[in-house]
Amino acid sequence: MEENKRVLIIGGGFAGLACAKKMANKPGLDVTLVDRENHHLFQPLLYQVATAALAAPDIARSLRQLMCYAANVTVLMDTIEKINPEIQQASSKRRCYDYDYLVLAAGAQTSYFGNDDWAKYTLGLKSLDDAADVRRCFFGALERAELTDDLEERKRLMTIGIVGGGPTGIELAGAYSDLARRALKTNFRRLNINDLRVVVVQSGDRILKPFDVDQSEYAKARLEKSGVEVVLGHRVTGVEKHTLLFDNREPIKAETLIWAAGVTASPLTKMLGVETDRGGRVETKPDLSITDHAHIFLAGDVTNHSDAKGVSVPGLAPAASQMGSYIGDRIITLSSAPGEHIVEPFIYLDKGMMAIIGKSAAVVKLGSIKMRGLLAWIAWLVIHLLFLIGFRNKLSVLLQWAWAYIKDKPGARVFTARSSQR
Amino acid sequence: MEENKRVLIIGGGFAGLACAKKMANKPGLDVTLVDRENHHLFQPLLYQVATAALAAPDIARSLRQLMCYAANVTVLMDTIEKINPEIQQASSKRRCYDYDYLVLAAGAQTSYFGNDDWAKYTLGLKSLDDAADVRRCFFGALERAELTDDLEERKRLMTIGIVGGGPTGIELAGAYSDLARRALKTNFRRLNINDLRVVVVQSGDRILKPFDVDQSEYAKARLEKSGVEVVLGHRVTGVEKHTLLFDNREPIKAETLIWAAGVTASPLTKMLGVETDRGGRVETKPDLSITDHAHIFLAGDVTNHSDAKGVSVPGLAPAASQMGSYIGDRIITLSSAPGEHIVEPFIYLDKGMMAIIGKSAAVVKLGSIKMRGLLAWIAWLVIHLLFLIGFRNKLSVLLQWAWAYIKDKPGARVFTARSSQR
Numbered sequence: 099m100e101e102n103k104r105v106l107i108i109g110g111g112f113a114g115l116a117c118a119k120k121m122a123n124k125p126g127l128d129v130t131l132v133d134r135e136n137h138h139l140f141q142p143l144l145y146q147v148a149t150a151a152l153a154a155p156d157i158a159r160s161l162r163q164l165m166c167y168a169a170n171v172t173v174l175m176d177t178i179e180k181i182n183p184e185i186q187q188a189s190s191k192r193r194c195y196d197y198d199y200l201v202l203a204a205g206a207q208t209s210y211f212g213n214d215d216w217a218k219y220t221l222g223l224k225s226l227d228d229a230a231d232v233r234r235c236f237f238g239a240l241e242r243a244e245l246t247d248d249l250e251e252r253k254r255l256m257t258i259g260i261v262g263g264g265p266t267g268i269e270l271a272g273a274y275s276d277l278a279r280r281a282l283k284t285n286f287r288r289l290n291i292n293d294l295r296v297v298v299v300q301s302g303d304r305i306l307k308p309f310d311v312d313q314s315e316y317a318k319a320r321l322e323k324s325g326v327e328v329v330l331g332h333r334v335t336g337v338e339k340h341t342l343l344f345d346n347r348e349p350i351k352a353e354t355l356i357w358a359a360g361v362t363a364s365p366l367t368k369m370l371g372v373e374t375d376r377g378g379r380v381e382t383k384p385d386l387s388i389t390d391h392a393h394i395f396l397a398g399d400v401t402n403h404s405d406a407k408g409v410s411v412p413g414l415a416p417a418a419s420q421m422g423s424y425i426g427d428r429i430i431t432l433s434s435a436p437g438e439h440i441v442e443p444f445i446y447l448d449k450g451m452m453a454i455i456g457k458s459a460a461v462v463k464l465g466s467i468k469m470r471g472l473l474a475w476i477a478w479l480v481i482h483l484l485f486l487i488g489f490r491n492k493l494s495v496l497l498q499w500a501w502a503y504i505k506d507k508p509g510a511r512v513f514t515a516r517s518s519q520r
Numbered sequence: 521m522e523e524n525k526r527v528l529i530i531g532g533g534f535a536g537l538a539c540a541k542k543m544a545n546k547p548g549l550d551v552t553l554v555d556r557e558n559h560h561l562f563q564p565l566l567y568q569v570a571t572a573a574l575a576a577p578d579i580a581r582s583l584r585q586l587m588c589y590a591a592n593v594t595v596l597m598d599t600i601e602k603i604n605p606e607i608q609q610a611s612s613k614r615r616c617y618d619y620d621y622l623v624l625a626a627g628a629q630t631s632y633f634g635n636d637d638w639a640k641y642t643l644g645l646k647s648l649d650d651a652a653d654v655r656r657c658f659f660g661a662l663e664r665a666e667l668t669d670d671l672e673e674r675k676r677l678m679t680i681g682i683v684g685g686g687p688t689g690i691e692l693a694g695a696y697s698d699l700a701r702r703a704l705k706t707n708f709r710r711l712n713i714n715d716l717r718v719v720v721v722q723s724g725d726r727i728l729k730p731f732d733v734d735q736s737e738y739a740k741a742r743l744e745k746s747g748v749e750v751v752l753g754h755r756v757t758g759v760e761k762h763t764l765l766f767d768n769r770e771p772i773k774a775e776t777l778i779w780a781a782g783v784t785a786s787p788l789t790k791m792l793g794v795e796t797d798r799g800g801r802v803e804t805k806p807d808l809s810i811t812d813h814a815h816i817f818l819a820g821d822v823t824n825h826s827d828a829k830g831v832s833v834p835g836l837a838p839a840a841s842q843m844g845s846y847i848g849d850r851i852i853t854l855s856s857a858p859g860e861h862i863v864e865p866f867i868y869l870d871k872g873m874m875a876i877i878g879k880s881a882a883v884v885k886l887g888s889i890k891m892r893g894l895l896a897w898i899a900w901l902v903i904h905l906l907f908l909i910g911f912r913n914k915l916s917v918l919l920q921w922a923w924a925y926i927k928d929k930p931g932a933r934v935f936t937a938r939s940s941q942r
Binding site for chain 1 (some may be wrong): 581582595598649770915919934
């Protein structure tokens with residue numbers, strides 16, 4: 099009898115999860131799914147947890163629970179620190195993991211383009227902990243603004259600086275401006291919530307660059323109408339405590355500084371013995387494996403892949419899922435019928451992209467189809483609900499959105515004070 | 521024209537909130553409500569956040585939002601550190617608060633009966649942060665138990681020690697045993713979840729002491745049936761890392777140690793210049809004011825009060841609310857018609873007490889009425905839903921409970937790893 103093949107999946111995001119599901123209960127495969135966290139996170143809605151519109155458990159699900167139906171899948175919460183392709187082994191501080199097939203789907207992390215000291219003064223937004231920090235910083239700043247009598251201090255406390263005009267930066271800016279104008283309107287006695295200043299900084303000449311020019315312009319106009327300042331064509335050249343510095347512009351002083359300007363692939367890509375690009379990503383072969391290691395596959399934000407039709411696969415959730423599923427299928431084929439195969443290459447199916455700007459406003463781009471405004475906003479809501487994992491989560495999010503829409507008041511605005519006290 | 525009277529309420533729990541609501545929009549009163557946190561917390565359901573049955577925002581509401589209808593109430597998030605009754609002033613690190621009337625409703629905190637070093641090795645359960653810590657510790661321990669090959673370590677990781685057989689301890693124990701037998705049943709591959717050991721330690725001769733003897737015995741039998749070990753008549757004499765020590769019994773080794781054995785009143789009671797009892801509480805006059813300071817009132821867990829009928833007022837949410845409301849009325853009377861009044865003393869209306877033991881099991885005691893089992897369980901659910909503040913929270917909790925009941929699987933079991941990593 100042949101031994102089962104051991105598949106190690108690193109990362110339980112969209113790519114890793116789709117891959118594990120593909121191989122669930124397939125004979126001949128022992129799958130181990132390792133993630134640093136105990137949950138799969140629906141990152142597209144993370145900004146809503148950061149702005150207190152949703153609760154953390156609404157957009158996360160226990161990986162164990164998601165995979166509990168699959169007897170051949172073992173979920174472990176562990177932090178992989180090394181990969182040694184020569185001996186087919188990965189390892190953490192606690193364990194070694196031998197594999198026959200490796201799927202690296204460890205995702206990306208916030209990148210400061212070499213200025214890692216900037217991380218001290220700005221908040222990233224990649225995990226539930228990050229979202230809790232952003233929430234605590236923003237709402238805590240408003241609490242201190244209400245307490246203080248120092249007008250200069252109050253001004254700083256009531257300013258939010260967001261670096262990066264991509265979807266995350268724009269969605270955050272829209273959400274803050276909505277919060278101020280609607281939910282928080284009647285909440286304060288000593289400060290004027292209309293003084294809340296939200297500034298988005300984008301080094302390029304327009305926001306939402308992956309979208310078309312007219313969509314970028316629509317988004318900018320819409321944000322400015324709701325009071326957001328959009329600063330274009332200025333690159334941050336330094337970050338100090340509560341301050342963004344520029345070469346040719348006065349600094350922006352803000353208590354809450356959010357860094358949404360870029361990501362870099364997990365450092366595990368550096369251990370594969372192959373070249374990585376400026377973003378730490380690896381160029382993969384048509385079947386998403388890597389040169390010299392046909393048993394190692396990469397999916398999601400760790401790859402820089404152009405598919406067989408020449409389409410550059412974007413760093414979006416649907417792309418990651420498609421790659422994960424493809425690799426799952428590929429490993430099933432390889433393990434059940436060893437030898438040479440005709441390899442069907444990975445083909446990316448473009449599901450489009452979308453960004454929400456505020457209440458009743460979003461932009462959608464799918465091939466040559468473009469939408470904006472209310473229709474795009476409804477499409478955004480429906481798509482995000484459909485792809486959110488778990489019926490319970492869908493129901494909970496639907497109710498909270500409906501409630502927020504009817505009452506015109508998003509969010510529970512509850513935060514815990516601990517981190518700022520200690 | 522007379523100046524408005526300044527009322528300072530310290531604490532936004534059941535007592536402080538009820539008091540502020542009483543005085544909302546009443547002419548002649550400027551009310552300031554100060555709390556360390558930005559939210560009112562529904563403490564009776566805190567154990568459900570700790571055991572991941574509910575999300576934190578489900579049982580908390582922004583104090584600003586709760587009081588936003590009251591133009592004469594200013595909510596401030598601040599930590600009062602001093603009270604000086606002679607000059608009628610309280611102060612924090614940031615501000616001084618002058619008052620004409622002071623309402624001290626600062627609640628209680630976990631007490632280690634003089635052994636404050638025990639706090640290092642055990643978790644309390646008084647705040648949302650505490651609940652997050654308990655959740656992280658328990659679920660994190662199971663993750664590490666699944667990872668490890670050391671059987672001795674796994675045994676410790678899979679043991680929970682709870683000190684205190686009052687409602688909090690019992691509700692936690694019941695919830696953990698439910699989690700193991702139902703929700704987590706199919707989640708693990710390497711450990712046997714039936715090995716999970718939940719131990720409750722009670723120094724007295726029965727659990728749930730405020731209830732009747734037959735109710736205590738019912739609760740004990742019910743817990744034991746579901747696998748909880750109930751240790752009676754043993755007092756903890758020492759706490760070390762992951763270990764409870766006793767004089768006449770072998771130690772209990774457990775990764776998760778929860779201290780639910782007692783509380784002590786806020787240390788602010790010591791600054792009033794009056795005597796406090798062993799639990800730091802102050803004996804109050806029939807109108808809940810204190811000797812020599814007719815303008816200072818105490819409500820909730822900071823008082824040790826026997827009402828005009830000789831009933832000792834218990835440390836329960838309904839009692840705190842009643843005291844807060846009474847004080848609100850009293851201040852309205854005093855401020856609108858100064859001079860001597862006939863004082864209607866505070867009379868406590870007993871609303872009974874209840875504790876949940878597990879699925880379909882609870883005990884209820886209301887005067888001479890006693891209930892247990894399914895009926896008591898339903899009563900517990902209904903009462904807690906009714907008294908939870910906010911329709912949105914009620915709806916969310918109702919849905920989650922219904923979902924857990926139908927699917928037989930409580931909770932989202934999501935936790936964040938940060939604290940354990942840093």
